[in-house]
Amino acid sequence: MSEVLIVAEHVDSHVSKPALELLTLARRIGEPVAVVFGDTSETIAKELGEYGAVRVLTVTDPAMDGYLVAPQAEALAQIAQTMQPTAILITSTPEGKEIAGRLAVKLGSGLITDATDVAADGSTTQSVFAGNWTVTASVTHGAPVITVKPNAITPEAAPTEATTEQIEVTISDAAKTARIVSREPKRSSGRPELTEAAVVVSGGRGTGGDFAAVEELADVLGGAVGASRAAVDAGWYPYAYQIGQTGKTVSPQLYIAVGISGAIQHRAGMQTSKAIVAVNKDSEAPIFAIADLGIVGDLHRVLPAVIEAIKERKG
Amino acid sequence: MKIVVLAKHVPDATGERTFAPDGTVDRTASDGLLSELDEYAVEQALQIADDGDDVDVVVMTLGPDDASDAIKRALQMGASAGIHIVDDPVHGSDALATSALLAEAIKRATPDLVICGMASTDGTMGVIPAMVAERLGWPAVTLGATLSVADGRVTIRRDDDVASSTIEAELPAIVSVTDQSGEARYPSMRGILAAKKKPVETWTLADLGIDGSAVGLDAAWSKVLQTSPRPAKEAGRVVEEENGTSAFIDFLTAGKYI
Numbered sequence: 001m002s003e004v005l006i007v008a009e010h011v012d013s014h015v016s017k018p019a020l021e022l023l024t025l026a027r028r029i030g031e032p033v034a035v036v037f038g039d040t041s042e043t044i045a046k047e048l049g050e051y052g053a054v055r056v057l058t059v060t061d062p063a064m065d066g067y068l069v070a071p072q073a074e075a076l077a078q079i080a081q082t083m084q085p086t087a088i089l090i091t092s093t094p095e096g097k098e099i100a101g102r103l104a105v106k107l108g109s110g111l112i113t114d115a116t117d118v119a120a121d122g123s124t125t126q127s128v129f130a131g132n133w134t135v136t137a138s139v140t141h142g143a144p145v146i147t148v149k150p151n152a153i154t155p156e157a158a159p160t161e162a163t164t165e166q167i168e169v170t171i172s173d174a175a176k177t178a179r180i181v182s183r184e185p186k187r188s189s190g191r192p193e194l195t196e197a198a199v200v201v202s203g204g205r206g207t208g209g210d211f212a213a214v215e216e217l218a219d220v221l222g223g224a225v226g227a228s229r230a231a232v233d234a235g236w237y238p239y240a241y242q243i244g245q246t247g248k249t250v251s252p253q254l255y256i257a258v259g260i261s262g263a264i265q266h267r268a269g270m271q272t273s274k275a276i277v278a279v280n281k282d283s284e285a286p287i288f289a290i291a292d293l294g295i296v297g298d299l300h301r302v303l304p305a306v307i308e309a310i311k312e313r314k315g
Numbered sequence: 316m317k318i319v320v321l322a323k324h325v326p327d328a329t330g331e332r333t334f335a336p337d338g339t340v341d342r343t344a345s346d347g348l349l350s351e352l353d354e355y356a357v358e359q360a361l362q363i364a365d366d367g368d369d370v371d372v373v374v375m376t377l378g379p380d381d382a383s384d385a386i387k388r389a390l391q392m393g394a395s396a397g398i399h400i401v402d403d404p405v406h407g408s409d410a411l412a413t414s415a416l417l418a419e420a421i422k423r424a425t426p427d428l429v430i431c432g433m434a435s436t437d438g439t440m441g442v443i444p445a446m447v448a449e450r451l452g453w454p455a456v457t458l459g460a461t462l463s464v465a466d467g468r469v470t471i472r473r474d475d476d477v478a479s480s481t482i483e484a485e486l487p488a489i490v491s492v493t494d495q496s497g498e499a500r501y502p503s504m505r506g507i508l509a510a511k512k513k514p515v516e517t518w519t520l521a522d523l524g525i526d527g528s529a530v531g532l533d534a535a536w537s538k539v540l541q542t543s544p545r546p547a548k549e550a551g552r553v554v555e556e557e558n559g560t561s562a563f564i565d566f567l568t569a570g571k572y573i
Contacts, residue, residue, distance in 0.1 A: 068455065068482060069445070094441060094458055094475070101442030102449040104411060110536030111410055113440045123540060128439075129332045134543050141536035177454035178488075181470075182481040194476075199572060221572060229494070239460070239495050240476045245328070245436065246352065246494045254572055264328055275570060276551075277563065283553070290548050293566045297556025305560040310573055313564070 002030035002086040005079065007072075007099070008048055008056075009091055013041035015048055017196050018091040020155035022148060023051040027158060028120040030086050033057065035079060037064045037072055040166065049162035051155060056164045063171040069095050070175035073102035078169050080107055085143055087122050092147040100147045109142030116152040116272075130245070130264050131271030150195045151251055186240070192224045194241060198253045199223030202243055202270070205230040206259020206280060206299055211237055213303035214258050220310045226250065226270075228260045244269035259299050262287025279303070316464070317371045318360045319398075319426040321417060321447075322353040322389055324382035325437040332437070337532060338539030339407045340437050342379065349385040352432035354392075354499035359462045359492050360430050361393045361500065367464075371395050373424060377405065377416055383515065390510035391502030397515035398424060404520060407532025410438075414446035416530060419523040421451060421489075428469060429489040433458055444491040454484030460495040 004026040008019035019034070026032035034053040036044055038060060045056040057079060063071040076099065080088060088103065090096040092114050104111035115124035123138040124146055138144070194200065199221045203214035205228065218225045227237035229244050243250055245268040255273035260266060262278070262285055270276070271290060278291035279299045288294040295302055326332045330345035349357075357374065364370035374389035376382045377400040386397035400420055408416065421429055434441035448455030459471030459482075469490055470483040502510070520527055528534060554562045567573045 068457065070449075070455070073449070097440065097442050098445035098455070098457065101410065101414075101440075101446040104536075105414065105446055105449045111442070112537055113442060127545070129437075130328065132332070132545050133334070134545055136540040137537055138540060139537045144537075174452050178456045178482055178484045180480050180482050184479045186477055186479065221567075232495075239474050239493075245439070246433065254570060271545075275566075277566060279559070288553055289550065291553075292551035293562060294551060294553035295556065295559035295563060296553060297559050302556060302559045302563070306563045309560055309564050310567070313568075313573055 003033045003083055004030045005076070005083065005085040005088045006032055006034050007076065007090045007096065008034040008036050008044070010036060010039055010044050013039060013043050015044055017155065018150040019048070020051045021150065021153050022089045022091060023048065023053055024153060024155045025118045025148060026087070026089055027052045028118065029122055033083065033085065035059065035076060037075070045162050045164045049160050050157050052158035052160055053162045054160055056162045057167045058164065059167050059169055061169050061171055063176055066180055067176050068178040068180070069099045070102065070178065071171045073099045073106065074171055074175045075169040076103055077106040079167060080143065087144045087146060089118065090145070090147045092149045097147050100145045104145045107142055107145070109145045110139030111145045112137055112139060113147045115146050115148045118146060118148060122146075127272055130268035149249060189225070191218060192222070194224045194226060194248050195250055197224035197250070199256070200226050200243070200250050200252045200254070200270070200273070201256045201258065202226035202228060202260060203231055203237065203258045204228035204260030205234070207231065207236065209234060209236040213299070213307065216307050217256065217303055220307055220314075223252075228266050257287050257291070258303065260287055261285045262290065316367065316369065316428065317373065317424075317426040318363060318428045318430060319421060319424050320353070320356050320360045320372060320374045320389065320394065321429060321431045321443070322357065322374050322376050322385045323350045323435045324348070324376060324378045324385035325350045325435055328436050334542040337407065338542060339532065342381065347381055347384060349388040350432060350436045352434060352436055352494060353385070355492050355494055355496050356430045356432045357389045357392050357394060358499040359496055363464055364393070373398060373426070375417075375420060375424065376400070377413065377420070379406070386515055387510060388502070390513045390515075391506045392500055393506055396513055398518060399515060400518045400523070402520045402527070404527030404531045407535060408530045409535035409537055410440055410442055410446060411536055412530040412534060414443055414450055416523065416525060417443065418447050418450035419525060420518060421447065423518070423523065427486045428464060430462070431489065431491040433491050433493045444489050448489045451489070454488040456482050456484045456488055457491040459490055459492045462490060462492055462496060
């Protein structure tokens with residue numbers, strides 16, 4: 001059976017959820033083979049096996065750390081040249097897309113980014129123009145290199161016993177030119193990952209900079225906090241939480257837009273949410289056109305009342 | 316120092332965006348403009364020029380005749396010259412052909428530094444800086460929230476979900492900057508008048524030594540099978556504030572969120 005190469009992202013010796021999504025899609029096309037950069041933990045191989053990886057290839061070359069993505073693209077190209085996969089799936093993060101672009105050049109393969117689904121024949125579905133159009137496409141030359149949006153599908157387990165191999169790669173000096181000279185880790189918010197959360201509560205200009213109620217509503221619903229670009233530009237919330245064209249794309253079960261007017265750039269990042277609730281003073285705000293429930297009112301009164309009512313129900 | 320800014324002419328995101336029958340982006344359906352995200356790249360180049368001696372900012376665009384509007388805007392903002400790569404066979408090129416064309420054009424323009432936006436606002440792939448760098452064998456220092464150039468070296472700060480990192484590379488290099496890098500300037504009246512006298516060169520495939528059959532829709536390594544508009548969402552319920560709490564709670568209960 002043909003093999004499909006996936007790149008498995010991981011944190012703290014555990015596989016990230018988007019990698020399990022890639023394995024689930026890869027199984028439609030062939031036998032998944034997972035590449036893991038920089039961690040040889042047994043927990044990772046075991047978790048990848050749970051979701052159907054038949055082989056786990058670990059690459060621990062020191063060049064995988066300390067530079068931007070060029071060394072990883074080189075390593076993947078060497079692996080792909082040996083194993084000749086039917087397709088290569090990578091998660092659509094900024095780094096993942098850059099790796100995919102470089103790999104497509106190196107392998108002479110067609111490239112598709114930001115797929116929301118991949119079929120057994122390797123054809124893809126994408127959501128484009130701020131989520132207003134759906135496009136299906138396929139690669140016509142070489143082994144398709146496809147990046148897949150996180151959270152687009154639900155991972156399904158398919159336990160196998162994965163074999164593990166350590167792969168030696170040769171990284172050129174040319175790939176080691178964009179040096180990471182310092183790195184300051186960010187403190188975790190303790191909330192679910194924005195792109196993986198079932199509920200996202202987002203604040204915008206209407207919050208006036210006070211995100212306390214937005215955060216509290218997110219916490220009582222077990223959700224993540226997001227922000228509009230206006231709120232981020234004003235310095236009220238960090239860029240890592242920005243939702244929209246130039247930030248994250250989220251597609252949760254429930255998206256709650258608080259004090260966000262809903263410009264096209266914002267809708268691009270949340271339009272495919274399953275359900276949308278909007279709270280805004282302005283009854284003409286474009287967000288109401290896509291909301292399943294719209295509340296025209298002052299968020300500073302609506303949110304505390306809703307939080308109180310949820311708490312009462314929970315007892 | 317010579318800086319090339321890669322700038323794309325895109326359909327206005329606030330207008331009606333659609334596809335042409337051949338599956339490419341319809342560039343005639345609505346007015347085009349310099350991609351907002353590329354304005355940040357122009358701005359960073361101009362700031363380097365403002366602070367340095369003898370810095371040349373050349374804006375380069377690849378696209379049909381109308382794409383010259385993107386160059387015009389950058390010249391009005393303060394760029395010193397433009398290069399417009401335009402040739403009929405380019406229509407429908409994929410990211411592979413686009414990056415190959417831009418890499419050849421950059422070789423011909425011989426800059427010390429190439430600055431790009433983080434992605435286009437139409438295709439939104441965000442892969443061109445890395446792919447061009449791959450072809451040139453140059454460092455790609457991407458997604459800078461800040462950018463500085465000194466002593467033959469470029470340095471950025473990148474903010475991602477888990478860390479804030481400082482990244483540097485020797486010139487020549489290709490960099491991209493995010494929308495966090497600083498508001499782009501508006502053209503002044505003086506800038507608008509001065510732009511009319513600034514030189515814009517037109518380059519063809521022949522100038523780049525690229526055969527027409529190697530680019531365009533027929534040479535693309537991926538093809539669009541189908542494009543369909545997302546069905547318009549049915550308007551939901553809108554309530555006034557006094558009924559807001561109960562409506563919200565009912566909604567959460569019905570959806571089993573609480």
